[in-house]
Amino acid sequence: MDGELNQSGCALVLTLARYFKRWSLWSKDIIILITSDSKAGPQAWVDAYHNEHAVPAVEPLPTKSGALQGVVVVDNALNHRFESLHIVYDGINGQLPNLDLFNTATAIASGQMGISVVLQRMWKHRDSYQERLQTMLRGMVSQGLGHASGPHSSFIPYHVDAITLQAVGDGWQDEMAMGRCVESTFRSLNNLLEKFHQSFFFYLLMQANRFVSIGTYLPSAMLVAVNFSIMAIALWIRSGRSTAPKLGSTNGKNEKKAEVEIIEQDGMLAVAPKQSLVIVERELFLPIALVIAFHFLGVIPLYLFNNARRDAFSWTFTIFTQANVLLPSLLAALLSYQSPLTAQQRLLLQCFSLLLLGMFLATLATLNFSLAFLIGLLAAPLSFAGQPFSTTSAEDSRSGWSARKSLMTVLLQVLSPPAVVLAACKASGVNVEDVLVEAAFGWKAHGLWTQVVVWCIWWPAWIVGGVICSPLL
């Protein structure tokens, strides 16, 4: 892991193999896997084990056993004694192993052996509120990115519970301690009659002994996703109302009087113009076609950033970011030139885009909670783009500059997907090129879906928001 040679880990594992062979109490086969690199190696092996390898290019495995019950990755790149065990448990696309496996390792390490357990790179954890919050947020970022956080990540999509035990720090625990932890974990896994399923699969760890269950945290992601759906419903209803005519005015000119109607409900009377009670026929074709077209447009950056050459990544991304700033205005100008949208069509365009965004985020929240939550928060201003709160569509037909529109445009530009990626890279000190390479590698090797969500769901919704906000429309 982390690109360092796993010298003590390999030595330990080979020793353990010789040690395990002497015992006759093993009820399951134990497979020792040593690969040359920590990302592609395990993925290739587990793919071949499950017959998912690329058939002509890769040979099938000569020896296989039954279904994999559990995987423990031993990582010890230190050449001195360590202090604590860092347990890494995130899988590809945010899928997590069963909490029982993590609890087993923690109970053995900290309970029996007295070795402290750390997670999410929080080397010093004093169990304060801030540190628990930070651990949880780091876990969410790691889950949201969905990348392979360790060699164990490749096993989790195959429904094999896997964790990585990494020796960190400078203390007085040696390989014997680590070996005893691994052996105890293996003895525990040996006693299993069935796959882990009794404990939680969806959790956020705050500390080695504390976690948040899905029933507590899922409503937050669902509320963020439902926000878009509610906005879509509101826009739909508004698109059915026509412009409200003037009932009376102090102007002396003889204006055509609007027809009014008396409505009675619950014993109260109201006078309303007849026009505002009728539902206007909605022209659906152009907004639907535009939303579908924009979502398919997301395939272009997806293909681009998955298949570009390594040295071309940084300048491709820079050019793309700069083009992205101008893209909504360009599309808005094109639209107003080719087929200008009526006020109703503008409302419907935003309605369908938000409906799709809400739907995808709600579905994603069941699969990868953190990704749905983060993207939902970053995309939240999209539900305020345009003029969703004005009561009549007459005000929407006003185009041109206004303070609110310009503020919205700036906010949307700041929160565009490429801008967010750039900002995140600057804040965490990681190179943009490395991030893109990691993403492309994840797509090709691990089946990573994060970039699909970003380019094919978030970016098209952002484009629609930008187009609606644009004064050129």
Added chain:
Amino acid sequence: MVIDRRKATLFGAAAALRIFLFVVFPSLSRLLAGRVEVSTPVTSFKRQRISNLDQAPLLLPLFSLIPATAFSAITSILYILLDLFCAEALAQIAESGESRETRLYKSPRHELRWDGTAVGAAYLFNPLTIAACIGRPTSLFTNCAVLYAVAKACERRPLLAILSLGLASYLALYPALLLPPLILLSYDAKYKGSSQPPSLIPFAAIHTSAFFGSIACFLSESFFLTGGSWEFISSTYGVHLLLPDLTPNVGLWWYFFIEMFDSFREFFLGVFWLHLGGYVGGLCIRLRGQPLFVITTLLGLCAIFKPYPSISDTALYLALLPCYRHIFPLMRYTFFTMATLLYASLLGPAFYYLWIYAGSGNANFFYAITLVWSLGLSVIVSDSLFAVLRDEWEVERPEMKGKDVRQI
């Protein structure tokens, strides 16, 4: 034969899209053929190749005549042609005007219409239809036969219609429920405009016997094809009636029957089939003036309540619905139902993945989403029924046009 340019463009575009999907994404076909929403045990493409256990024997020579090397390519072209054939039948149904004006009823909104090409486009570019075409279930043959039967009935050729319905009922059991409304539709279409039409009873008797005769023909052909044994009846129709295979699908039956005690099985099978068949009589009597709408509604109800539904049945129902464009303004829940169907079609595969592959969900998640899907479809069916009844009611009470009404 004059080929309409718009129609030719539409057919060309639809065929091009499907060829593009077949050629550029060859794994998509295998993926969709393996999904439970697209292929059920009685319609699966994969099972067709291995053994013809649960499907009609007449399909066997069709598929075995195709050489194995080009099997995939030729069946793809065959299914594309089937889709285009369905669209052509739909266009004929729409153009005949039977949805707006029948022998006994004329809608006050009959000017509001989509022409045949638009209805065909709504069918060909429906994502459900495209997915069903790429996944290649054999239910597409049933859909074709049903649409052809309805088209011929609208075009005043009742015997052809009955023959086609016989083929459809032979392939899958449920089109037999469409016999009464189809007879009424062909009777109405044939004697439209005549003041003294002949009696309905002999007409119905002749065509019912023609129906059973055609089924007898198909059954005896199958008898000879399977080497002179009647075993295929228990495997083909027994599967629908007795539900031995409980593979999950988008329907309601499998979950019930998985957890049912054996002693109650026959009773509940009877209840479920009775439920499905119970709608025929009531709808035919109440909507005597609009038999095409009865057929549409029955297809919708079958898509929800039949033993092994799939999205091709839903696509068939949603194909006939645009013929009733004139009642769309009267429908109250379009946005809600479309959103529900979209949500269910996204969450369904997600929860199926969580259940089968990730192992972190269970069958209840998936079944809940199929219930939501069925709910959405039920609301469409009942909403369109409400709209048609309201439309009929406004002929008697034209002053209520545009006002809110409530059905009591």
